[in-house]
Amino acid sequence: MYKVERKTIIESVKGMLLESVKTLDKEVLDAFENARENERNPLAKNILDKILENHEIANSKDIPLCQDTGIVVCFLEIGRELYFDYDLDEAINVGVSQAYIEGYLRKSIVRHPLNRINTMDNTPAVIHHEFIPGNKLIIHIAPKGGGSENMSTLKMLSPSEGREGLIQFVLDTITKGGGRPCPPLIVGVGIGGNFEKCAWLAKKAILRPLGDVTENPVDRELEIELMERINKLDVGPMGLGGDATCIGVKVNSFPCHIASLPVAVNLQCHSARKSEVTLIGKEINHTNN
Numbered sequence: 001m002y003k004v005e006r007k008t009i010i011e012s013v014k015g016m017l018l019e020s021v022k023t024l025d026k027e028v029l030d031a032f033e034n035a036r037e038n039e040r041n042p043l044a045k046n047i048l049d050k051i052l053e054n055h056e057i058a059n060s061k062d063i064p065l066c067q068d069t070g071i072v073v074c075f076l077e078i079g080r081e082l083y084f085d086y087d088l089d090e091a092i093n094v095g096v097s098q099a100y101i102e103g104y105l106r107k108s109i110v111r112h113p114l115n116r117i118n119t120m121d122n123t124p125a126v127i128h129h130e131f132i133p134g135n136k137l138i139i140h141i142a143p144k145g146g147g148s149e150n151m152s153t154l155k156m157l158s159p160s161e162g163r164e165g166l167i168q169f170v171l172d173t174i175t176k177g178g179g180r181p182c183p184p185l186i187v188g189v190g191i192g193g194n195f196e197k198c199a200w201l202a203k204k205a206i207l208r209p210l211g212d213v214t215e216n217p218v219d220r221e222l223e224i225e226l227m228e229r230i231n232k233l234d235v236g237p238m239g240l241g242g243d244a245t246c247i248g249v250k251v252n253s254f255p256c257h258i259a260s261l262p263v264a265v266n267l268q269c270h271s272a273r274k275s276e277v278t279l280i281g282k283e284i285n286h287t288n289n
């Protein structure tokens with residue numbers, strides 16, 4: 001049996017959040033640089049300059065990229081050989097709380113959707129769990145902004161609407177969203193499963209690295225076609241027109257019922273903050289006495 005200490009998890013989550021709110025991955029920055037180079041609309045080019053300049057300022061002054069420091073989404077991959085003598089979700093939430101309080105990050109979570117009373121430490125995080133072989137704990141974490149989340153959609157299509165119906169639904173979602181999800185976007189598309197599985201697939205899709213190529217040829221073709229068609233919509237950076245509406249499209253699929261064609265679109269704004277850590281469990285002697 002193996003164990004990852006509670007304090008290691010708390011420190012890791014706190015550190016990842018404090019870093020990720022002010023820094024974008026290199027591949028995301030490269031994609032923005034590339035979009036700026038290829039942008040034909042002068043206003044859109046100027047906005048892309050501002051997005052890159054904003055990143056430089058956030059880094060050099062140690063401040064968040066955006067005032068909305070998000071709801072914390074966490075995907076856990078939990079090694080089956082790990083043993084926990086504490087509440088793993090509670091440890092994640094302690095890390096979130098410490099990061100948001102000590103880092104003076106905006107607290108955006110209300111205890112009940114209707115009473116709107118702030119929890120004052122940005123907890124609870126939304127935590128998803130999966131089991132994997134071995135003794136590692138992989139934590140993927142993303143502070144997800146409200147603007148892009150609000151423009152995300154899910155629809156139970158009829159199977160007869162097929163591939164083109166699905167593409168149209170994705171394009172309509174992005175057109176209707178306009179500037180509100182703060183494009184250029186990373187577009188996560190979930191196809192199949194059922195109602196909740198489909199949303200989960202879309203959320204997980206936006207956490208895939210931009211350079212990640214899916215092994216599923218049907219999904220890959222869809223990613224390529226969607227990327228091309230989304231960038232022809234002329235939504236552009238911040239919805240003011242231009243070539244760069246999205247810098248990446250990621251599709252995740254799952255088997256589904258013969259009567260269903262679920263599709264979910266989760267939008268990631270240009271503050272595409274995320275982080276990942278792999279913690280290796282230390283061997284422990286476990287005796288049954």
Ligand code: SF4
Pocket residue numbers: 066067068069070144145146147148149180181182269270271
């Ligand atoms: S959608 Fe993203 S960039 Fe826009 S305000 Fe929210 S977190 Fe900031």
